[in-house]
Amino acid sequence: MTVIGSGNWGTTVAKLVAESTREHLDVFEEDVQMWVYEEKVTLPKDSPHYDAAVGDEPQNLTAIINKYHENVKYLPKIALPGNVIANPSLQDAVKDATVLIFNFPHEFINNILKQMKGHILPYARGISCIKGVTVTDDNIELICEHIGDALGIYCGALSGANIATEIANEEWCETTIAYNTPPCDLRATNGASNGTSNGDHKDSRGQISKTKLVPLPHDYPPLDHEEFYKLFSRPYFTVSMVSDVVGVSLGGALKNIVAIACGFVEGHGWNMTAKTAVMRRGMLEIIAFAREFFPETIQEKTLWEESAGWGDMIVSCTAARNWRYSKMAVERGVSVQEIERTELNGQKLQGISTSREVSSFLRTRGLEDHYPLFKAVELILDQNIKVDDIPKLFRK
């Protein structure tokens, strides 16, 4: 069991799966490896972990985590279970893991996958906590599928109305895990025949994937919805298992465009009712998009019913970054790009790049007018229309 990444969300997930492995020693090994990009940290004098013998000497973050069971840099003041083992070597951290949990910023993905390739168990299985899709003019690729194909394994996706620090503090919330168990992993008790165990599985378009899987050894515990439910669910973290990786991935990516629109509307001085209208229109466009480009595989109820659908939409549009900073931009009368420069230290808002990519993808197909809210966000980003113009887009 390895969590790849140790930011606030990665460390939070390591905490909760480590609590679960201890509870289910019949299914999982106790220790959870957490790969940490090593860095030097100096503990301040007022830290409870300050050691006069060490003084101001910078220490390795992994050493601090393993000694004090706290990620002082990215998840301070949260006690981690002793079975979270910080490991600065990516290859060492992943080499024995049957379950790989991906949880780091999107921009590092290809570099990390390249380092992992050939150093993992051939029958490893993944769960991506990195939300979303990669959209180019030619293609939409689910991030979980990109991971799976790059490593030659199957990889599902976790997404929901989740804010890392709230979960770390054990405030209750829900999440959705999409895992379309490969036929070669289905056990006889699940009613599967052996005829499907040649490593074929269907991709997100419903076609046989080019990636042939190495089946999970038969003497291993199974890895299906029941096990992932056990691994991720906690008293404060309620898990719902689905098989629809498309709905979970599209919801996780496209809601960021809607959150930008909600920030515009609220920054403009409109209230909850207007914002709710934007959310609703946004959800209708996400579902239309899913139907149009993944007609064989989308299960719409994922978006209507699941935490990864409406749940994540609501949280993203009322309590998260894309919404907050686009609202700030309108309130200050500057562009969102300007806010990125002045407030975000060069960090980027995911919703802006997703808006650009999706708009360009739709334009390439002459479909931009079928998605008036997505279109409006790009037009407002480029200052070609005003927030006041949004309601007109929805008149008959």
Place this chain on the structure above:
Amino acid sequence: MTVIGSGNWGTTVAKLVAESTREHLDVFEEDVQMWVYEEKVTLPKDSPHYDAAVGDEPQNLTAIINKYHENVKYLPKIALPGNVIANPSLQDAVKDATVLIFNFPHEFINNILKQMKGHILPYARGISCIKGVTVTDDNIELICEHIGDALGIYCGALSGANIATEIANEEWCETTIAYNTPPCDLRATNGASNGTSNGDHKDSRGQISKTKLVPLPHDYPPLDHEEFYKLFSRPYFTVSMVSDVVGVSLGGALKNIVAIACGFVEGHGWNMTAKTAVMRRGMLEIIAFAREFFPETIQEKTLWEESAGWGDMIVSCTAARNWRYSKMAVERGVSVQEIERTELNGQKLQGISTSREVSSFLRTRGLEDHYPLFKAVELILDQNIKVDDIPKLFRK
């Protein structure tokens, strides 16, 4: 065209339909009657309408509205179109109206219907802005259907993520109108045959209604989705027409139970992610309830897709009374009933009575455990469980 009721929501609706009738004189008569429960109002000296000649003499509210085109008592500072005509006589206000719009507090309904009976056009049609359902241990009755049956007419329902003062200020929002056009009103251009024009129509259970309708005269303009869309939609008020009165009515009533639960959770100190989980569970229970008791007629997508579904849920759980006061109760460590007494001047929170009625209805059928969130709200109201116990209800 008559709006029955002149509170802040009633006056707001009178404003918007009066704007629309002026825009569509080919379809509607210009004047909109608004029935006002007459009362005396004294204008303060700093009112822009203060008249030294009248001084502190109390004046009739209807006279003030008709003179200054402002409902100074219930919707102050909002200019009404001159074609909103305040009328203190209910029977006079409704006698010539083909369209009756019901918009007053739920508790006055039977008294008002009794006064109207026999004084309306036999072919009048209604739209109820009074949300919801009446639940007894024996029955669930839609309020719009109750109105229709009491008056011997057909009555649809308007509901959505709407806050009256925001709409009065022309901030953009959306609404849903459910109107299941009676067969006798369908025109040949709609593809209807004359064989169905005997006044029969289906009730909310899908059975032939006991109420026989008098068809709209054939030389009258039609009254169908197109006309109601024209009547209610404004540049700042986007209307969606559906035929599912069940979904709209159940959403409008049961979301109040969920809003109470959201107040509990937020008052307890949990954040948006926990609240979103409650909303999602609540929506799943509303839909299960609709499937269980209106299996022939419910169109689930009304609740997933429409402003009267998820939209209204979000606004009710983040910006409205039931949520606000149940949150306050938990924050202050007192019962919601106590808050009703001390903060609401004896007014009642709809969500509490709906919770009681629905819980009792479900218990009568041995079904309360199928609706864990609805059950939890009643248990918390009676202080039989704590807010902390909510997540347990949803573990496998």
